[in-house]
Amino acid sequence: MSAEVSGIRPEGLMLVLQQALRSDVGKIYLQKASGEYAAAGYEVTPWLRSFLERYSELVVAWRTARGGEVELDTRVEAALDAYPHNVRVWGRRLGMSVVPVGMAFETEERLLLAEDGEILIAGDGGIQRVGRGFENCLAALISGAWNKRFF
Numbered sequence: 001m002s003a004e005v006s007g008i009r010p011e012g013l014m015l016v017l018q019q020a021l022r023s024d025v026g027k028i029y030l031q032k033a034s035g036e037y038a039a040a041g042y043e044v045t046p047w048l049r050s051f052l053e054r055y056s057e058l059v060v061a062w063r064t065a066r067g068g069e070v071e072l073d074t075r076v077e078a079a080l081d082a083y084p085h086n087v088r089v090w091g092r093r094l095g096m097s098v099v100p101v102g103m104a105f106e107t108e109e110r111l112l113l114a115e116d117g118e119i120l121i122a123g124d125g126g127i128q129r130v131g132r133g134f135e136n137c138l139a140a141l142i143s144g145a146w147n148k149r150f151f
Contacts, residue, residue, distance in 0.1 A: 010054055013054070020061060026058065026075065028052065032076075036076050036080060037080070037099070052101075054134070071106075073102050079101050079102050096114050107124075118132050
C-alpha cells in the first residue's frame, strides 16, 4: 500500500464536520489516489494533489431543511465514477480546468474542483457554484446557505 498521509486534515475541516449529522474520515493514500487519477486520464496538478491530501476519503451526511438526509462523498472511487466526457464539457462551459473530486446528493451530482479553488456541483440540471475552498463549500452545503441557481 502507498504511504499513508496522516495528521494533515485541516482544523477548519474538523470544525465543519462537527456540524454534520455524521461523517466518516478515511485514510488517505496520496500516491495511490494520484495514480488512480492519472490512470483515469486526469493531470495530477498541484491543486488536485493539495485537495487529495486534505479532503479526499470523506463521507459526510447532513439533514436538509425538509428533514431529508443527504451525503457528500470525496472518496477517490466516487470521484472517478464521473464520465470524463462530461467533466471536459463542464470545464469548457466554465472556461477553466476542473477535475471531479466527489459526489453529492442522492442524484449523484458531481463535485468539481476548479483550478482556482472553486468548488462546483454539476449534473444533468447544469452547474452550480458552491463556494471557494472545500471547507467553505462543505459548511455552505450543510447549512443550506449556498446559491442553488444553475448556470
